[in-house]
Amino acid sequence: MPHHSLAQLAQKLGPIIHLQLGRVPTIVISSAHLAKIVLRTHDHVFTSRPNLLSAQYLSFNFSDVTFSPYGPYWRQARKICVTELLSSKRVNSYQFVRDEEVNQLLGSVSAQSGSELDLGKMFFALANDVLCLVAFGKSFKEESGEDEG
Structure with a gap:
């Protein structure tokens, strides 16, 4: 996991590290205090993506x-x-969408009680479905043909 590797590097090299990721120069700041200072005074420099x-x-x-x-x-x-x-x-206008999708998730979890579940995958699907319904009017499941369970 990248954040663990970067934390280990920060312990060895200090709270500010410059990395060259391919052609992209990258600054890693591992201190909340330093991050606050840098983003307060130099936020315009770090706001754009490559x-x-x-x-x-x-x-x-x-x-x-x-x-x-x-x-x-x-x-x-x-x-x-x-x-x-x-x-x-x-x-707030999309509260009904969130409520409906959460109720479907709870029903799915209830139906699979006693089974091993990947809640991370289920919560990701929930967020994805809510976003797709709000943005496009269709759930991701409808478009991809995924099972709902």
Whole structure:
């Protein structure tokens, strides 16, 4: 697990490590105190992600809030995302979707009582289904043909 390896490196090398991951220079800060200082004073330097070819195709030439570089466009896209998609009113409007999906999950867990369950996989599927239903109107299970149990 990468976070364990990075923690071991931090114990040997200190709380700030510079790594070159392929062509991507990476700074690892393993101290909450130092991370707070760095992000408070130099946040604009660390806000952009590397321009990877895969990200370019996934984000329509870096035009989404996830991969666009920090600047006026990113700030405007983030503002729209927060005010339109993540407002309390919008989030509350999908309460029924969350309730229905959680009830299905609980029913599935109940039906499999006494069996070994991979709850991590089930919670990931729950989050994925809620997101797909809210964003696209279809559950991931419907699209992929997965079993619901």
